Amino acid sequence: MRNSLRARIKGLNSGNDTILNAVYSSTQDGAFDVENVLLYNVGSNVFKHLCNNGLHFERRMVLPPEVRIKFIKPPMHYHLYSVVSKDTKFNYWKKGRKLAAWIDIPCLPLRSEIKPHSIWHSMKHGLVDISNDHYTPSLYGVKIK
Numbered sequence: 001m002r003n004s005l006r007a008r009i010k011g012l013n014s015g016n017d018t019i020l021n022a023v024y025s026s027t028q029d030g031a032f033d034v035e036n037v038l039l040y041n042v043g044s045n046v047f048k049h050l051c052n053n054g055l056h057f058e059r060r061m062v063l064p065p066e067v068r069i070k071f072i073k074p075p076m077h078y079h080l081y082s083v084v085s086k087d088t089k090f091n092y093w094k095k096g097r098k099l100a101a102w103i104d105i106p107c108l109p110l111r112s113e114i115k116p117h118s119i120w121h122s123m124k125h126g127l128v129d130i131s132n133d134h135y136t137p138s139l140y141g142v143k144i145k
Helices: 003-009 036-040 118-127
Strands: 020-028 055-060 076-086 098-104 127-129
Touching: 003 076, 020 036, 036 055, 036 076
Parallel strands: 020 055
Antiparallel strands: 020 076, 098 127
8 A cells, every 4th residue: 555655646746836735534543643644654755756845734533525435434544645835724724822932943854864853852952932821732733934
């Protein structure tokens, strides 16, 4: 399945004004990283031609209406990859309260040789503005410019 998915992703075309939009839908709750499910587990190298201008990735807690094939049992996991205008807003994530903001964190272009721990280290030791309203959401989003 992964090889078939990789081949289809490599076949997507991007342009100067496009980004990758990736959505993971499942009704299963659990502790996992959505970027691992959508990007790293597939193999980040197959996305390199689609992410030159950025990317969106989202997590949904429902099965999408796009699943129209009749199954004996409905699928438990659904991935959707598309190329959209870089001005496109998120489909499912809606902006709410700001919980924290990091200021001037260096973020190198993401390539296979860039390891996530270097970015997390920069964030851990960088300037951060944390909200004081003690709001603890069950779901949250991260926006990186």
